[in-house]
Amino acid sequence: MTYQVLASIFGNSVQVKLIEFFLVNNEGLFQLTDIAKHLQISHSRVHDLIDQLVQKRLVFETRSQRNRLFELNNNHPITKQLKELFKVVRAYNLASES
Numbered sequence: 001m002t003y004q005v006l007a008s009i010f011g012n013s014v015q016v017k018l019i020e021f022f023l024v025n026n027e028g029l030f031q032l033t034d035i036a037k038h039l040q041i042s043h044s045r046v047h048d049l050i051d052q053l054v055q056k057r058l059v060f061e062t063r064s065q066r067n068r069l070f071e072l073n074n075n076h077p078i079t080k081q082l083k084e085l086f087k088v089v090r091a092y093n094l095a096s097e098s
Contacts, residue, residue, distance in 0.1 A: 026074060027071075029069035032046055
């Protein structure tokens with residue numbers, strides 16, 4: 001799946017792709033390696049950016065043995081607004097394609 005909804009507004013940055021990944025996959029825990037593979041971005045780049053999202057509490061981090069697992073903080077006010085924006089922009093983009 002390509003993540004281009006928010007990129008149509010904010011540009012095609014790695015941070016936007018990462019945020020869109022969590023908005024689309026908003027339930028479940030994800031390993032850093034899986035996120036990097038899914039987005040086709042280097043592990044080290046995802047590592048740097050995801051730490052910023054964890055610091056802002058947009059993404060939660062948990063540990064399972066030696067693995068770091070990440071999930072979207074669905075209760076964060078910014079996350080709620082991003083979800084709404086994502087829906088609106090996706091609907092607009094789909095309508096524009098018709």
